Amino acid sequence: MPTDLRINGKTHQVDLPDDVPLLWVLRDEVGLTGTKFGCGVAACGACTVHIDGEAVRSCQVALSDVWGEVTTIEGLGTPDAMAAIQQAWVEHQVAQCGYCQSGQIMQAASLLAENPAPSDSEIDEAMQGNLCRCGTYPRIRAAIHSAAQKMQEA
Amino acid sequence: MASFKKIARRSFLIGSAAIVGGVAFGAYYVSRPAPNPLKPAEGEAAFNPFVMISNDKITLIAPRAEMGQGVHTTWAALIAEELDVTLDQVEVIHGPAATAYYNSALLGEVIPSKGYDKSRFVHSLGEALGHAGKLMDMQVTGGSSSMKDGYERMRAAGASARETLKLAAANRLGIASSQLSTRDGKVIAPGNVEIAYTELAAEAAGLEPVEAQLRHRSEWKLLGKAQPRVDMPGKATGTAKFGIDIRLPGMKFAALKANPHLGGAMNGFDASEALQMPGVEQVVDLGNAFAVVGSNTWLAIQATEAVAADWGPAPIPGTQAEIHNAIRAAFDAEPNSTLRDDGDVSALPQGAQEVSAEYEVPFLAHATMEPLNATALYDGSKLQLWSGNQGPLLTRNHCADASGIEPEQVEVNTLLMGGGFGRRGEMDFSVYAAKLARQMRGTPVQLTWSREEDMTHDFYRPGAMARMRGAVKDGSAVLLDGQIASQALTPQLMSRWFGMTPAGPDTALVDGAFNQPYGIPNYRIRGHAADLQVPIGAWRSVGASFNGFFMESFMDEMAHAAGADPLEFRLTLTRQEWAPAAKVLETVKEMSGWTGNAPDGVGRGVAMTYSFGTPVAQVIEVAEEDGLIRLKKAWIAADLGVALDPQNLEAQMFGGMAYGLSAAMFGEITFAEGAAEQGNFPDYDAIRMHTMPEVEVRILEEQSHISGAGEPGTPPAAPALANALFDLTGKRARRLPLMHDFDLLI
Numbered sequence A: 001m002p003t004d005l006r007i008n009g010k011t012h013q014v015d016l017p018d019d020v021p022l023l024w025v026l027r028d029e030v031g032l033t034g035t036k037f038g039c040g041v042a043a044c045g046a047c048t049v050h051i052d053g054e055a056v057r058s059c060q061v062a063l064s065d066v067w068g069e070v071t072t073i074e075g076l077g078t079p080d081a082m083a084a085i086q087q088a089w090v091e092h093q094v095a096q097c098g099y100c101q102s103g104q105i106m107q108a109a110s111l112l113a114e115n116p117a118p119s120d121s122e123i124d125e126a127m128q129g130n131l132c133r134c135g136t137y138p139r140i141r142a143a144i145h146s147a148a149q150k151m152q153e154a
Numbered sequence B: 001m002a003s004f005k006k007i008a009r010r011s012f013l014i015g016s017a018a019i020v021g022g023v024a025f026g027a028y029y030v031s032r033p034a035p036n037p038l039k040p041a042e043g044e045a046a047f048n049p050f051v052m053i054s055n056d057k058i059t060l061i062a063p064r065a066e067m068g069q070g071v072h073t074t075w076a077a078l079i080a081e082e083l084d085v086t087l088d089q090v091e092v093i094h095g096p097a098a099t100a101y102y103n104s105a106l107l108g109e110v111i112p113s114k115g116y117d118k119s120r121f122v123h124s125l126g127e128a129l130g131h132a133g134k135l136m137d138m139q140v141t142g143g144s145s146s147m148k149d150g151y152e153r154m155r156a157a158g159a160s161a162r163e164t165l166k167l168a169a170a171n172r173l174g175i176a177s178s179q180l181s182t183r184d185g186k187v188i189a190p191g192n193v194e195i196a197y198t199e200l201a202a203e204a205a206g207l208e209p210v211e212a213q214l215r216h217r218s219e220w221k222l223l224g225k226a227q228p229r230v231d232m233p234g235k236a237t238g239t240a241k242f243g244i245d246i247r248l249p250g251m252k253f254a255a256l257k258a259n260p261h262l263g264g265a266m267n268g269f270d271a272s273e274a275l276q277m278p279g280v281e282q283v284v285d286l287g288n289a290f291a292v293v294g295s296n297t298w299l300a301i302q303a304t305e306a307v308a309a310d311w312g313p314a315p316i317p318g319t320q321a322e323i324h325n326a327i328r329a330a331f332d333a334e335p336n337s338t339l340r341d342d343g344d345v346s347a348l349p350q351g352a353q354e355v356s357a358e359y360e361v362p363f364l365a366h367a368t369m370e371p372l373n374a375t376a377l378y379d380g381s382k383l384q385l386w387s388g389n390q391g392p393l394l395t396r397n398h399c400a401d402a403s404g405i406e407p408e409q410v411e412v413n414t415l416l417m418g419g420g421f422g423r424r425g426e427m428d429f430s431v432y433a434a435k436l437a438r439q440m441r442g443t444p445v446q447l448t449w450s451r452e453e454d455m456t457h458d459f460y461r462p463g464a465m466a467r468m469r470g471a472v473k474d475g476s477a478v479l480l481d482g483q484i485a486s487q488a489l490t491p492q493l494m495s496r497w498f499g500m501t502p503a504g505p506d507t508a509l510v511d512g513a514f515n516q517p518y519g520i521p522n523y524r525i526r527g528h529a530a531d532l533q534v535p536i537g538a539w540r541s542v543g544a545s546f547n548g549f550f551m552e553s554f555m556d557e558m559a560h561a562a563g564a565d566p567l568e569f570r571l572t573l574t575r576q577e578w579a580p581a582a583k584v585l586e587t588v589k590e591m592s593g594w595t596g597n598a599p600d601g602v603g604r605g606v607a608m609t610y611s612f613g614t615p616v617a618q619v620i621e622v623a624e625e626d627g628l629i630r631l632k633k634a635w636i637a638a639d640l641g642v643a644l645d646p647q648n649l650e651a652q653m654f655g656g657m658a659y660g661l662s663a664a665m666f667g668e669i670t671f672a673e674g675a676a677e678q679g680n681f682p683d684y685d686a687i688r689m690h691t692m693p694e695v696e697v698r699i700l701e702e703q704s705h706i707s708g709a710g711e712p713g714t715p716p717a718a719p720a721l722a723n724a725l726f727d728l729t730g731k732r733a734r735r736l737p738l739m740h741d742f743d744l745l746i
Helices: A022-030 A084-091 A101-114 A120-127 A137-153 B002-011 B019-030 B071-083 B120-135 B146-173 B197-205 B232-237 B297-304 B320-332 B392-403 B428-438 B451-456 B489-498 B542-561 B566-575 B579-592 B646-666 B717-729
Strands: A003-007 A010-014 A048-051 A054-057 B045-048 B051-053 B058-061 B090-093 B181-183 B186-189 B193-196 B252-258 B266-270 B280-285 B289-294 B308-311 B337-342 B353-361 B373-378 B383-387 B410-414 B445-448 B464-473 B476-486 B522-529 B602-611 B614-625 B628-639 B694-700
Touching (some): A010 A022, A022 B297, A048 A101, A054 A101, A084 A101, A084 B232, A101 A120, A101 A137, A101 B232, A120 A137, A137 B646, B045 B146, B045 B197, B051 B146, B051 B197, B071 B090, B071 B146, B146 B181, B146 B186, B146 B193, B146 B197, B252 B297, B252 B428, B252 B451, B266 B280, B266 B289, B289 B297, B289 B428, B297 B445, B320 B464, B320 B476, B320 B522, B353 B542, B383 B392, B392 B410, B428 B445, B464 B542, B476 B542, B542 B566, B542 B602, B542 B717, B566 B579, B566 B602, B579 B602, B579 B614, B579 B628, B602 B717, B614 B717, B628 B717, B646 B694, B646 B717
Parallel strands (some): B252 B445, B383 B410, B476 B522, B628 B694
Antiparallel strands (some): A048 A054, B045 B051, B051 B058, B181 B186, B252 B289, B266 B308, B280 B289, B353 B464, B373 B383, B464 B476
16 A cells, blocks of 8 residues: 655655665655665664654664654755755765765754754764764764854854 | 787786786886777867866766775866866766776785885886786776876876867967966966867867976965865765665666575575565576565565575685684795895894784674665666776676676776775676676666675685784894784785786785884794685785784884883884884874873873885874773874875875774674674674764875875774773783773773
């Protein structure tokens, strides 16, 4: 039976078995490839998206369990109209291979929504589920602080 | 073509004097330029294989794998510097697989000299051997070689295109080229007349390329300064396309399952249950693996578990203990190499104190963030392939072989890589996709590996052991005699890539040990090749990653035995041998405020490794917090000779260190019945936000040659941490990963 999903402000009708994880609905059905497959077991955070503003691992949310509006990295901002957090990522030249960064940015965006001025230990706490094999962590931390400051000034 | 291959085989004898004759001939033969693979359309000009200008666009070709190291940006900056364009005016693409894109620096690195003491003869030998790269289809990204390779050639490509454009403008205006200048993609003529390069493309297309002198460094506008990376906006917005993101009309999604017993055969499989599962369309035999093809990657992955396959056994020992013993047994066999033998290590110098220790490190997976994958379409005459790979020509040739077609029938599209670290220099993931597409004529198919497939079918960083013997006297080292036992990498790699096994010593086995800039009067390093068939491969700095740990841990042990400060001990020995190595040590000493006396509850360790032309020193500080050990701070100094982009080099240095720390703390692959026992990040973790130290980097330019950046940050990480743990706890780490022996914060 087709399921209606609200993704980045649009409604998508998908016809897939109930247990297909949201990650694979987004990537292989809807064609939103910004959300990445890393491990399939919620151990790396590459697949992080927001459901009703909350950061979740989309590899662990079955299609039938999606409880609200989904926001992916594509819904956060575009190359021509980046969100403040994305601008901070560019300003600090965070990405190396870049594969984990969609998930890092979505996780950081939800942190800042809850906590507009996170401390280093709060960043540690919120971001430790997001793996980066390139080791970009120092610049992720700097970009989060800088986005926090910009968002408070705005 | 046949004679090309013959020359290549003859000239590719690694580490033997036979190189000279072979390469001299080879070098003569390959000095002729390779054909330009760019096929300009009407009104476009392809000035050389690296610069293409049409009436509305300037395109620079950066034919090296972008796997996070920023190569597309810095490569383009080399061209742009001389072409007089800014990076926001151009499009940077990877371009096709072509011989013109051979790597002239990579092969030059395999000659068994120490490197830092490059004599003119050895240097020219390295360059000549590099030209043989063209014969070997070596459009390869690896060995931290891109900037060494591109530094002069790419500036020359930009300069030549600029002068050709000026000539086109001069012809149009009827004045001499010398009256013209260039700026921001335009030719400037007297009277403030400006002509955009794009307007000159058609006229310039008909001209012979003009050669030009390279500008002096003092005139650089882009190089030497931080450039915003061209791939950054895409990577911050999820719009960058990695291999796994390719979507083609009518494309099917497939999942791979290969024999977990590495190197074993597939004797057959029963797919009847899997074929009943939702979204599954077919199960395809790929030789020693099968692919489930369907409408969704996840459904395909689920169905692979429902296929009952009959797997043959692996041709490697059944237990980890037997593998360990096979490596240990290599010590008793004749050495594969003695690439350094200074002085006489047979006798203990009079009055010296002997020190000895044994070390061991495990096999390691690459664990790139993007699991392996490739996409292919076979239309009956042509195979199109989309894959993130570090060797497009080899990929083309291997896919052609596997599909029973000619290399010319294969088109390789190289995409962004979600990490490479050496793993994407292999062809297996592309070949599986090609084989699958060959059996699905007319239908594009993307073949993805689950994380478990990726981790259990790696070409692993080899496990290795070391027996170190040394002697100290009057506060310094007077003898170092090291034996390294591990599988030899080069023969396995060459056999897979080229179907040939080079003779001679394997430099990779002892890299990071024999070639260290320490002036120890009696200094010998022997490599012992283990008789073992575990699939091994290049892994960010490979040999230097384990030898760095062996050497620098042992240097620390010797320093303590000598009653010397570990940093001063290294400084004395490097000052005698090679000043740039001493300089990076002095720099981390200053940066970290090194006193040799860390306060209670704090430990500090230092290490310095010279690899891929670059000396890198690191100091790591650890502290005990709530009964657990936390990495607090790291200081890195590296000498790149010429720092083309300091901000990007900083990222490579702390990123390389992070990769080394991940392995040092957590990385370990073990085998049972020839199958890897770790399959996903919960069993094979890495450094994370809360375990990564704060880091400061300083980039130096003291040495005379430009050197590599992608790998040299990795080797000193493990020993610097191990030495810090010794400083904190008094316990010496002689095996990795450290999580087994220390209470690390995880």
